[in-house]
Amino acid sequence: xxxxxxxxxxxxxxxxxxxxxxxxxxxxxxxxxxxxxxxxxxxxxxxxxxxxxxxxxxxxxxxxxxxxxxxxxxxxxxx
Numbered sequence: 001x002x003x004x005x006x007x008x009x010x011x012x013x014x015x016x017x018x019x020x021x022x023x024x025x026x027x028x029x030x031x032x033x034x035x036x037x038x039x040x041x042x043x044x045x046x047x048x049x050x051x052x053x054x055x056x057x058x059x060x061x062x063x064x065x066x067x068x069x070x071x072x073x074x075x076x077x078x079x
Contacts, residue, residue, distance in 0.1 A: 001031055020045065024059050039064050046073050053078055 023045075026038030039060075046052045046068060055078045057065055069075070 001033060020056060024056055027060060027064055039067065043068060043071060047071050050074060051076050 020042065023038045023042045027035050027042060029035040029038065051074045052068060054075050057068055057075060060068065
């Protein structure tokens, strides 16, 4: 578990849709520590970029969506 958590945080410097989609999936992990690490990394990426895709945001649970919206990032429509 700790290794998976470190791996999730380690990709914070990476970009790209496949990485972000994998982190969205990780944020729904049954293990709370893994889910938190995934969401934490997503927040780091989106805070840095200043924008989040609405389609990705909607894949998160409602509490995580609120946490991301609280970052003040712009939500971009995928269309």
